[in-house]
Amino acid sequence: MKKKIVGIFICTLLIATVLPISTSLAEKNEYKGLTIDRSWYWVESYPNYAPSGMPDFDQRQGEWMGIIDGGNGIADSSAAGDDVQVTNLGGFVDPDAPAVIAPGPDCALNSTPGGDDITIWMFSSAVSTMNCFWWFDSRYGDPAGIPGDGEDTYPLVSDYGAGDDHISTNAPLSIEKMANWLDITSTIYLEDDVWVDAIDEWFVNVSLEDKLDVNFYNYPTFEFIAGEIEIGKAIILVIDFIDDSSGDCEIVGSRAVTCAGINLADSSIAISDPFWDKNTPSDDDHNDTQYVSQDRYQITLGSPCSNMPEVEFWIPGYLTDYNYTVVSSALVIEYINNPPDIPTIDGPTNGIIDTPLTYTFNSVDPDGDEIHYYVLWDDGYVENWEGPFASGEDFVIDHTYKSEGTFTIEAKARDHLGVEGGVATLEVSIPRTRATYESLLFRIIERFPNALPILRQLFGF
Numbered sequence: 001m002k003k004k005i006v007g008i009f010i011c012t013l014l015i016a017t018v019l020p021i022s023t024s025l026a027e028k029n030e031y032k033g034l035t036i037d038r039s040w041y042w043v044e045s046y047p048n049y050a051p052s053g054m055p056d057f058d059q060r061q062g063e064w065m066g067i068i069d070g071g072n073g074i075a076d077s078s079a080a081g082d083d084v085q086v087t088n089l090g091g092f093v094d095p096d097a098p099a100v101i102a103p104g105p106d107c108a109l110n111s112t113p114g115g116d117d118i119t120i121w122m123f124s125s126a127v128s129t130m131n132c133f134w135w136f137d138s139r140y141g142d143p144a145g146i147p148g149d150g151e152d153t154y155p156l157v158s159d160y161g162a163g164d165d166h167i168s169t170n171a172p173l174s175i176e177k178m179a180n181w182l183d184i185t186s187t188i189y190l191e192d193d194v195w196v197d198a199i200d201e202w203f204v205n206v207s208l209e210d211k212l213d214v215n216f217y218n219y220p221t222f223e224f225i226a227g228e229i230e231i232g233k234a235i236i237l238v239i240d241f242i243d244d245s246s247g248d249c250e251i252v253g254s255r256a257v258t259c260a261g262i263n264l265a266d267s268s269i270a271i272s273d274p275f276w277d278k279n280t281p282s283d284d285d286h287n288d289t290q291y292v293s294q295d296r297y298q299i300t301l302g303s304p305c306s307n308m309p310e311v312e313f314w315i316p317g318y319l320t321d322y323n324y325t326v327v328s329s330a331l332v333i334e335y336i337n338n339p340p341d342i343p344t345i346d347g348p349t350n351g352i353i354d355t356p357l358t359y360t361f362n363s364v365d366p367d368g369d370e371i372h373y374y375v376l377w378d379d380g381y382v383e384n385w386e387g388p389f390a391s392g393e394d395f396v397i398d399h400t401y402k403s404e405g406t407f408t409i410e411a412k413a414r415d416h417l418g419v420e421g422g423v424a425t426l427e428v429s430i431p432r433t434r435a436t437y438e439s440l441l442f443r444i445i446e447r448f449p450n451a452l453p454i455l456r457q458l459f460g461f
Helices: 124-140 170-182 192-205 222-230 434-447 449-459
Strands: 028-031 034-037 065-068 099-102 118-121 212-218 234-243 250-263 268-272 294-298 324-335 344-346 357-362 371-376 382-389 395-399 405-415 424-430
Touching: 124 170, 124 192, 124 234, 124 250, 124 324, 170 192, 192 212, 192 324, 222 234, 222 250, 222 324, 250 294, 250 324, 344 424, 357 371, 357 405, 357 424, 382 395
Parallel strands: none
Antiparallel strands: 028 034, 065 099, 065 118, 212 324, 234 250, 234 324, 250 268, 268 294, 344 357, 357 395, 371 382, 371 405, 405 424
């Protein structure tokens, strides 16, 4: 059976606690070829639209709820308004996904639970996905932008009726857009392959299919998560709530959360949780991305359940009345950035000492990104990332060699995200000229006048 995901939990069973948040940074070391901060490594913040790092939108807004079976295995509720009847009244519910009624396209539950059925908050997957989208949109949008300026044109997140794509009132509208896109408004439960396919379709719909990619991983290791965060990817974790009262561990609920930071050395993780604000609870509206709660938890490697050996790590301190909270999967979204082409070098291969030579460098970036050029002249001089230049635009520069010899010019291009292309070379010969010989002889005669007869015999003057 495919893994089914829903951002739910029975809120009456949970008790919130409040802990202070602290910050620390430390030196970086190498881990499997990656630079990993040995203390906290935080998802990067962007002053335009994600000033506090990964957004922390809340799933408990409006009537973003659905109705599920309370335990008798029968659907006891009838849909009202535009709500969707997932399981017919009186029908047997799927024990692995006991959905009865979904809220429909308006994302507002209009129905009242009957019998032992219960309401649950259900948009954690939509919220966590939009956290990531908003963050990427901030990363590649106008770096000088401010919410409400109407200037950002990066298409991943758009204005869905609020007047601007990044003002706080657009956050719930974008989440509702995502909830309908994922179709959880008519099904409640979301299968992993459907989730991945829907995100891929979103990328196609906004013409970013060549720039963004998404992959799903079952039971990822903690080290894998750390490495992916370090290299700038956005990660959604699916956490499962486990009950072992029967003697075997059983999944009784799940939630999608977004990674906000990680501490590999201390085996800790920070998350933007769509339900809890554990570290910085406040009355501030988390639809405003300056307000986040980066909830920190110590993790334990391995599995707490003998019948679930596939689990790589779990979160002992997560706020739940069930026995365990395990990390069951990760959805990883990454930006696809191709390096610029190896530059062409157009210019003379022979020259004269103290005479300027003109060279033209040109590189094309497959993604159309702006380019900077690095040129090593092989005589001690360097052009250190000159630019920016448009993709395919000529970089023209003069260089003067002060001594004779054979020099190898080396040049490479780097895009505006720091990805470098290959190295181009051009060999240049600067020969010794007659004027050079005459200057040398003059200095010898000036210093050793008695050598003049010998020089005349050698050089014929």
